[in-house]
Amino acid sequence: MPRARLKHLAKWLAALLLLALPGPACIGQVSTESQLKAAFLINFMKYMEWPARSANGTICLVGRDTLGASLAPYEGRQVAGHELHIRRITGPDQAAECQVLFIPDIEEARFQAVLRWVENRPVLTVSDAEAFTGYGGAIALVRVEGRLQFDVNVEALNSAGLRPNSQMMRLARQVTGASR
């Protein structure tokens, strides 16, 4: 009797494990916010016209690492004709080799300083802080009613010598600095 009960319990436990173990539930679902942000970064690389010398497939992360784990699965893959690399950088000297530079919202106090590292260079700057474009950053990922949208600062793109594809501009939630 106790043995049967034990077996029964074991079955339940196994079933519970199957249901609950990380993994199966996620397949087929784009779920976490950081995974979605990582996918946006990859797409921005594809939807942008890059000067030949700047396209090297490197995404640089500054400050607290909020996206590294979500970007990791893309590492080494071909994105827009280049092998994708991810680098954590801490200073301006390392910023020379970045194609995309991501600064998390938590580093807002440093936006101005970090933007200066890549000033007038063909680097796409992205953050997940709504205020980012106001600081002179190129793209801000913004959470609006349970979805991720993005704002584009055209002036910042121009001074970096980058041209967004028209479809990307159409999808943007807000476009600033376009009056020229």
Next chain:
Amino acid sequence: MRMHISLLAAFLAVAVPQVRAADILDELSLEDLTKTEITSVSRKSQSLANVPAAAFVISSDDIRRSGAQTLPDVLRMVPGIEVAQIDKGRYAVTARGFNGRFANKLQVLIDGRSIYLPTFSGVMWENDAIALEDIERIEVIRGPGAAIWGVNAVNGVINIISRHSRDQEGGLVKPTLGSLGTGRLYARYGSAIGDNSSWKLSVQGRHADASRQFVNGTDSNDNLNDGLADLRYDRTTGSGSELALWANANRSKLGDLILIVPAPTQPLTLLPFATMQKVSSQTVGGRYRWLSDNSIESSLQLSASKSIVEVEKYFREDRNTYDLDYQGRYTFAVHDLIWGLSHRTSLDDTAASSVVLSISPAAFAQRTTGVYFQDDWTLVPDKLQAGLGARWDNTNLGGHSLAPNATLMWTPTRVDTAWAKYARAPRMPSRAEQNVTVLSSLEPPTQTTPPVVIRAMQGSEPLKAETVDDYELGYRTQLASNFNVDLAAFRYRYRGRLSGQAGEQNYDLLPVYGVVIQNLTLCNCSSGWVTGAELSADWLVLPAWRLQLSYTWTRIRMDASANPFAEADGQDTEKGTPRHYGSLRSQWNISSGRQFDAWLRGSAGYDRADAPFPDLVHVPAYVTLDLRYARKLNKSLELAITGRNLIGPRRYEFVSDYIPSVPVEIRPSLLLSASWMF
């Protein structure tokens, strides 16, 4: 056999999803991405992947979903932090041992400004310094943080970061009504001024009826009234510099019942005395951040505050505090440099002159100045980083101190981080420890000894800083794309910890015949080891269901001492910290407008001196449960019902030290709250 197969299937499933998930995301176009709904529960803890310290972040979402009404209750979710409720307003909060009503080894800062009461170098949690709704996030770093944050950041730093007024536009009214006679009202309004400026004003009022005494169920006089107003203005100038100005005022009234009055016929029996404690403070301050042409990032912060603490009949203190902080940062090559300078002048004027409690000198001007420097040095890009820093402080109450800090962080992969840390931190003796004379405990008579009243007082030698040397290791990893684990283990060596030694005896001080007064002078005469480990795990079981576990193990071993008082104190200290402490939180988004959260938390039992008597009483272990259900009715209105302390036997969580308040019963409660945005 079938079981084996299903287990195998389960484990296989764990190994696959990372790659699969990426595949699927890759196929989505930008347009698809903008249409994808985020159903998952947010996970902010990941943002600590590259911090070489035992750190934990509480997001504003975590605060809201916890159902907690006070800051200390929110902190219960952090591994390594021990929280015990004393009564309706008071809490004992510490990191890694040595808890107490004025736990003095934990630094608490709001936007970089310490909310310590320097008198006891502890935080008066009953006096709300910030409304929970005004908090952007709380970053808790266990372990010494003195190399940056200065003296008293000994076993932890709690950094509260307030919300930018830009993110608080519009109005919000949030009334909460609860059982046990509790109520709370929070209201806020904020708006933008042009493109570059914004402001907000928030107010909060809180009331709680008195609890019941644990022993006999009668009223324990701890009724609380607490109010707070906070004004903030932010401005960004064209050149990228930023200005923030704030003004806030708070005020609290909280009763207390302390065992202090000798019974008329039996002077050795102490009767409870009902007293009222009033605390108020006003602060104005500002911060200016700028970037100079040579790319040095600077921040200058100034603040002035005025506070009054009054315990009816026994104590009153008027205090004016002025703070100045400068921090600079410069990055070049593989170096990330931070340096800073801070100064605090705190002027107090106290009145305490009873037999029980007196302070001499009555007024004091404490000045503390510190400078620090820190370099984070990338040895191998993306793989290995070293950190080296030190801070020097000088105060006219305790002398000068040096706090070095060294870290090494290794990130072999994107998802694994291992770190090691050595740090030293000083804790400066507080004003009370240096200058107070207090009747601290009563030893009842035995057949051979007379009754003895212990009188703690300053010794002939000035007190020096207590120091801790900390050796720490940590490891963080992502076991699957939805499962993170964070481990930290530490060993602390305390030296020169404050304890007491017997001084002379007096016989004529109290108007009671036959009672001996035993003087006890404070000394830097205790030392010992604290060992501990902390685990936090974060598991997104389903996109809409997240589980978070935190577990803390702590052990204190004080050195044996030939001094009988220090020996007894050491033994009490060893027993005064729960060996196990932990919680499991569940956050479930039932649908986009409905949330259901559960929080199971518990603590092992421990022993504390039953002040004012020297004998220990046991604070029993407990496990309890909080539940919260919230429903969004429309875009602007949300209702929530919260149950706190729902299971477990009736309990008390703490026995007050230092001030002999009676233990109160922590009871189940229900709270209803509405949140209306306009």
